Amino acid sequence: MIKLAAFDVDGTLRERDYLPDSTRTALQKLKENGVALALCTGRSEFEVKSLREELGIDWAITCNGSHVGYRGETVFGSTFPAETVRGWLREAERSGHGLILYGAELMYTNRRDNPYFAQAQQEIGFMEPVLLQSMDEVPDIYQAIVFCGEHEEAAYTAGGKDLYYLHRWRPWAIDINPGGMNKAVGLQRLLDHLGISSEEVAAFGDGLNDYEMIESVGYGIAMGNAGDELKEKARFVTKPMMEDGIAYAVNEWIVK
Template sequence: MNSVKSPNIKAVFFDIDGTLISLKTKVIPESTQNAIKNLREKGIKVIVATGRSINDLNHIKHIEFDGFLTFNGGYCMTIDGQVMFKQTIHPEDIKNLINHSEKSSVSFSLMYEDKVRISHESPQVLELYTHVNIPVPPLYDKETLDIENVLQVNVFIEPENEVSFMKQVMPNSLSSRWTSLFADVNPGGISKQKGVEYFCEHFNIDVTETMAFGDGGNDISMLKFVEIGVAMGNAGDNVKEIADFVTEEVDNHGVEAALIHFGLLD
């Protein structure tokens, strides 16, 4: 792969599942780990950009990053623990979700700053937590349920039902997805793009000096916004279509290959 002259990139944002972590092996390829280390040695900020909770990052804790964009931009934190931004879902949407779930077969996960609770252990819920290699969370207790501080919801609905569900049940929120299994639901106006904006402001970096990697629908806003948006080879077609560059799959050293292509690695 021939390299091209790169803009003056000062920050690179990385999705986790399917980008840093292989969905097949559940680990980060050694080539990717070395690439991240080399970027930071060059003074380039490396920031996680994920739909995961801030407390579901154990799989990447052995790697040094400069910040964490979590809950799809709803919770942004620097490496030293400074919370730059936090936005919860409108409580009325959570009420509607619970009422809807009690009348239907829809299951969901409620994600907080310090915990996750699930509606019930449906096959779809169990598949999700196996998929991302995280223990299945406890069931929520309706008597003590906190509806004020939910940062993100995973709703297990089919893609074809997503638009009508959001309009009827959670109208104050925004949905996106990286799998057909479920939709990520975040506060209206929240996206990975917004998270990138917060980090650019924090580090005094212009968006023309940014690059991002992703593979799912929840990465689209980020990949379109940064100067160089890279879709992994394992990404969906909707992600590849909007990307500036499509690299190899995560298991075929896609991160390293793209960084070499753009001249960020030797």
């Protein structure tokens, strides 16, 4: 029996501001059948707050697993050392790169005029970040996005997978999370907290940062619009998001 369903956001629950009515109905059906819901996304708590509240979802695993919140309040979190963040800010200033830094309640940036941020905002949508005024007062940061090419990332990722979890989602943009973190780790923190086993969980995703999450649960479900690499790891492959993929999976495999 499935006790919790976890959902990636972009390309899984919604595409930009479009969320199928069938998905809303499917989520309500899960709740009526006693299934708890959680968002599990690379975005920040700040960015998914309105979606979480609109859908009546209490739990959000954000920042690729580095932050777990209940109704917007931090329950678990893994942050970067403040000096690491200061070093990135110095490097970004030297190199002219743009940074997005995810806190628990706000998104921060070192510059507002970065063309790659504008491109990302146009392609997938981003809320406006707050300009970080001082390197001396670095807030708790759970995830960083660096707008740079792969040949430039070493200045930010020295130590690689030993120190960081890396997810390059565009040739010009990379997510950086604290080492050992990914969506599966954040989800497991939540499951331990709720006393739910991974075999009692369904997880939906479409991107490479969903890989570990899909593989770690009893019902790993890849969207039809996912890449072949993720589909190969999933227990089930549903229809694309735009073709009522969430509703199809819920009705076919979870709540019959």
